[in-house]
Amino acid sequence: MEETRYLRRYSDGDRINHWALVILFFCTALSGLSMFHPSLFFLSVLFGGGPWTRILHPFIGVLVFLSFAGMYLRLARDNVWNADDRVWLAGAGALLSGRKHEMLPAGRYNAGQKILFWWMAITLAVLLVTGLVFWRPYFAGYFPIGLVRLATVVHSLTAVGLILGIIVHIYAAIWVKGTTRAMTRGLVSESWAKRHHPGWVAQMTQDKR
Template identity: 30%
Template sequence: MSLRADTPPTTRVRRFTRAERWVHRTTAVLMGVCVVTAACLYVPQLAELVGRRELVVRVHEWAGLALPVPVLAGLVSRAFRADLRFLNRFGPHDRLWLRAALRRDKRRAARPAGKFNAGQKVYTAWVAGATLVMLGTGLIMWFTHLTPLMWRTSATFVHDWLALTIGIVLAGHIGMALGDPEARRGMRTGAVSREWAEREHPLWRP
């Protein structure tokens, strides 16, 4: 008998439902469209390569306007609402995780985590807040006749610099995902290995 036949199959546990994966993918696509179109509007080399600035502006505006829609639609899912509650709650173990991260202590025992670790919670809260600010400032820039010049100037300043920050944060998020194939598999298929769950999220009880 071969070694492959003797080896027991890896136990997999459910991490995300189909609705949760749909919310993540749709939000990622819309965010990606916003970032790419923003780059085409602000980087001269890309602007010259793409052309059709008016079309790029319209795609950027409508993608930004649609950005909150997947999350709002996902609220019909009980599992998605439960995950939002997990993401919105910080416990003593999250403070331990953050302190270990700041000290660059990579020991697993120093970074206890439930279904989501403290870094994921901070990232989610930051992106949610940044999206709302971008939506608000974008609407001010879009409907220029509704607000005074000072508001439009301030909105443009905040929108532009926050967009740059979002690009950097998203690059970090993608880099973290690329470094964890099992986490990506969980988002792609909805299931992860029990060994990974116990190692990375020891306080999670799936």
């Protein structure tokens, strides 16, 4: 039997950065949801009760932003949109309906991943800015009350948008067999890479020459 060959997709640093981001994200999402609606208030027990949840949420939120900034510096270059991404998007319908054998052009990331990456970047920036505007007692006092109220609504809606994006991200990571290994071990099989990211394999072989 032929031995499976593996390619390195993420370094130790990349993976530590990603999983720190995941833990911090879940902490902010759950603490935020507990303040979003009374029916979700029970989640605040995870953070030491209502007052502690209220105190901790914005600080953890800033850490989420900073740890995403780390991922951004590592990966933004590989997420820049190019001509192949339109072709990938045009074929995405077939992919979603199960005809996965039709190979679509993709470099290190496909168009779907890129859209999600930029969605995360934009929503996190909006969450940071709007969050600062209504962060009492530190900053809210500097802004008119109308703006503080508007920031609260935009912050909540953006958070819902980000959570939906993350659900898609997790579903895709589990649904595409062989992908989670990239973030757990840092490795992917060569056949996975050729099937889902042929451009990346070509680029890596070229770099080695």
